[in-house]
């Protein structure tokens with residue numbers, strides 16, 4: 322168990338190491354021009370300048386705050402509605418085709434419309450995130466409901482649970498680990514949605530920094546911005562995975578999908 | 580008092596054929612009686628128990644409990660499921676107290692009853708453990724304690740000791756016999772172990788397979804306070820032989 326865990330950490334680091342070596346090789350030799358890809362040292366310099374001169378930390382904070390607000394709104398809507406869909410065949414027959422339809426529209430295609438409706442301010446950013454996360458998450462939550470074993474529900478019924486008890490005190494606690502894992506996955510979509518929104522039109526945020534640097538041909542800054550998103554995503558993902566057994570000591574390990 | 584009046588149930592199999600599971604069973608069970616239902620696997624024991632619990636219904640079948648027809652599950656008829664069906668996110672004590680919580684009992688009262696059943700089932704040391712960390716025998720005790728704590732009028736038990744090894748099984752049988760003396764309840768106990776049925780019951784119903792009907796009823800003459808010595812008595816052995824012969 323522990324061994325295989327360290328083995329997987331080792332292999333994961335190995336792939337990063339290989340990428341780093343190839344990257345250094347092609348850039349320091351100027352095999353690839355620095356307009357296309359900076360050397361590791363140029364990248365570090367670019368990143369430091371971003372933080373020192375451009376106030377990058379502020380933009381990271383703004384982007385993170387947008388993610389958090391948009392995400393929380395989406396989750397607060399998606400959990401109860403998803404559970405309702407999972408419980409009621411009629412509700413899911415009614416709403417699932419619509420949800421599926423919207424879910425399949427690529428997020429950037431909706432951004433121009435949202436800008437028409439809400440402008441390019443914070444409201445639009447948050448709605449873009451909430452909308453994307455909500456429509457992905459709601460079906461995952463609905464699907465999780467069906468994983469509750471019939472026997473657990475029946476045993477609650479013979480213990481005197483009402484229908485409301487079954488929903489709030491049996492199904493919800495039982496599927497919480499699954500929902501938690503669904504949340505972990507959907508944070509990725511939140512970032513995708515936000516970057517699209519910030520690149521199309523924003524006065525702050527990581528996405529703005531990236532397009533701005535691109536217009537000025539500051540490739541190191543572009544790459545630094547991109548890597549920042551990856552690092553934030555990785556930290557969130559690892560933190561959530563590490564907290565899983567803390568939040569759900571009773572649950573068997575989930576086969577983390579994606 | 581529980582009355583089963585012409586109770587039948589059939590299922591539709593995957594290929595559309597009608598499979599009778601329970602066929603025209605009538606019986607009356609009085610208060611504080613311990614009744615066993617024995618029969619081979621697939622003869623409809625679980626289905627019958629589920630109908631009594633209200634988890635399965637069937638047009639034309641009547642199950643009347645204390646003068647009221649049974650329409651659905653409720654806390655008057657508690658059920659101990661074959662594979663425990665514990666709540667995995669609750670600790671042992673939370674599981675035992677869950678029925679009391681559903682009934683809206685106060686913290687103090689719940690705590691009180693839960694600690695009584697923890698003691699009764701010898702689970703005090705495991706009060707804060709989660710079900711996944713327990714052995715089969717302990718899970719079974721939690722399941723029994725959980726049902727008892729919610730204070731049903733009838734306890735329905737579906738082969739509760741089926742998954743246990745012989746030794747744990749004997750211990751659990753004695754534990755249940757003992758419990759029944761201390762905390763007298765109506766019990767309907769499903770098993771395919773004839774010895775277990777005789778040891779625990781006032782009456783044993785023998786079911787025949789396909790369609791599930793009651794083949795015969797046996798009165799068990801032993802009084803309360805039984806222990807395993809009883810299993811070696813001539814009277815016990817004679818009864819066992821009689822039932823075996825009917826199967």
Ligand SMILES: Nc1ncnc2c1ncn2[C@@H]1O[C@H](COP(=O)(O)OP(=O)(O)O)[C@@H](O)[C@H]1O
Pocket residue numbers: 590591592598599600618619620621622623624625626627
């Ligand atoms: N939900 C169901 N759907 C279809 N057939 C069922 C269902 N439940 C039970 N049966 C069938 O009914 C018969 C009796 O089953 P059951 O009551 O579980 O028997 P027992 O508990 O005595 O082993 C079996 O033939 C079984 O396959």
Ligand SMILES: [Mg+2]
Pocket residue numbers: 624625626737
């Ligand atoms: Mg059965």
